[in-house]
Amino acid sequence: MPRDPLIGLVGKPSSGKSTTLNSVPIELLDVAGLVPGAHEGKGLGNKFLDDLRHADALVHVVDVSGCTDAEGKATRGYDPSQDIAWLRSEIVHWILGNLMEKWGGIKRRHIAVKATAVETLQNQFSGYGSTPPIIARCLDRLNLKEPLQNWSDATIERVVNAFIDEKFPTVIALNKIDHPDADKNIAKIAKVHDAKTLVLTSAISEVFLRKLAKQGFIRYVEGSEFVDTRDDLIEAGDPDGGGLKEMDEKLKTRIENLRDMVLYRFGSTGVVQVLSRAAELLGLVPVFPVRNIHSFSSGSAGSAVFRDCVLVKRGRRWVMCSEKSWAMHHWLTRRRWEV
Template identity: 50%
Template sequence: MASSFVIACVGKPSAGKSSFLNAVTDASAKVGNFPFTTIEPNEGIAYYPVACPCAKMGVSERCKPRHGWCEGGRRHVPVRLLDVAGLVPGASEGRGLGNQFLDDLRHADVLIHVVDASGTTDASGRETRGYDPVDDIQWLRQEVEAWIWGNLDRKWAGVVRRHVAVKASPVETLHAQLAGYGTPRDVVQRALDRLPRELVGEFSRWEAGKELRRFVGAFLDERFPTIVALNKIDMADSDKNISAIMKRYHSKGGALVDGVRIDNIVLTSALGECFLRKMQKQRYISYETGSDDFSTDAPGLKPLDEKAGRRLETIRDLVLFRYGSTGVQEAIVKAVDALGYIPVFPVKSLSTFGAPQQGAAFRDCVLVRPGTTVREFAKKLHSQVIDRGYAGAETIGGIQLGESDVIVAGKNNVIKYTVSE
């Protein structure tokens, strides 16, 4: 079974979005088949590393994931990426591919905003020199906010009248309007919790241009957590642009600025990662994504020509040694971490950690939202069999789990379900 959430890669044209997607989804042969039934042309699969219980339980040699892979207790779990149409200023008014972009966002749970830190593309993605990208993060946020607010604004008077007539709660009224954005009720509630209590208490008097607009900003913070990938970090003007962006988004206490926390800004070189992966795949170097270096003298490697050698040394000097990695793996990790997802390992036996009489252990790993209960996961795992026939659940050590127990990583996230006949 696969995790259902989606990471959307967003940004203006030519920011390096497609290169970023290629850098994080170039699966090697050992990965095996994808866990998703349908992969559209603008989608891909990346891998999120988690601690696998196989090492702790002493069964690493039998750990054989159905999807992804596990090495030394480090499990690489597949996650879904969506390459969203390039956004330009004015998208909320239909400019460019704005309507397509904004519609694609309905399917996303978290955003990775790829920003061209080099200043070699303008706000519309046209090639230039000396462009200052410091505003790129802000205007993307403003476009998404204008899109959602505009949709609500057009019908707000009628929404308020119905709210008063049926005596609904603010969360009920807003959830009904925002359900089309793939929004769970708890997200709407958390957005309201960001506002002063007295403001929520005056909900029936909200004006679209004031209180509603303020709510939309809070809603975006909850609905679309955003990771910023400052890309093309090895180009000439990137250093000064990165410094300006970091200065703008630095805030005491790590508060959100334009929906972004400074610790969720990652420095990346997508093209550098693509080239390293290509050289690794062709057996010219030994390299692992996320590493701070590569090797050219490991056994079995082919000799490099001068041109490839020079390019590798440039990547080593300007990216790996300077920043510690190409940053692309870190961006994926931060995107999943921003959602707080928890890895769950359903097993059929707590003695073999697999199906009885079978050698393979920990075949499946599913990432679930924080707060998911044991029974909710049963329904997610198999609504027709496990949920309907639910007779109990237990975890390592034979500890019985209650239906309402919240799943916690490292505590009760290895689960065996018992099903009635």
């Protein structure tokens, strides 16, 4: 049976990767810490690359404040665009190095068994979680005409880069956006990267808001731009303030600063949006299974409406057989439907 998609969370030490991991409501693959030279075994390089092969997509957490250097040590004025470049470089060198070591033998076998380019490359890339359709899309993207045995080193590198694009689609989470130096770094990165791959985040703000909500000081929905305090709800006409606790002046000031610097300015903390963007890159759509097609609940009376959510591949077909079968949000008729 096909497994659920796995999203790998990558980033250098002190980028905010661990904070982001603790903020998301789904299971992620926490890839070992990354430092330059990982493909040569530096740091936890071997473990990083071994972890990476299991991922279907990556979320690269980048410290956009520029306050940590390439190895995650405290500094000031570091260019975080370098982190994006060398992550890609590490993956390319890892796969390309493995391939070139045995390219002579690969060519001879390719000719001897009269294999197609897809078959030969799949044999080499299967250890990275590849599939024949992924290889086929890579070759279609490059529109290569020459036979595999005649490929130059430059062509092989192009193939590796195309494979990485297909196998490891990456969302770049520009973290620590509330830092004073973040704006100039964001602007520089935005000039050279597809906007669809970039998400602005403040993972520490998300952790703070969820903690206060759990403690009963605020009303906050993950991924939202709005935070309600007791005073807000009283002002809106609720004399009980929604049952929220009263905050001291210091906490009120922190909430106001967070609203101004993150929520009102960027629309959210960005953490939930990172996962949504990763799902989009994988062609996944959210589906809400319910057991009761009248109340839209997932269990007995009183259970939450649309409580559960699963990610399914766009285009997958489902069959609804009876009221006792699991129905899906937006498709509540007894017929075959397609996401």
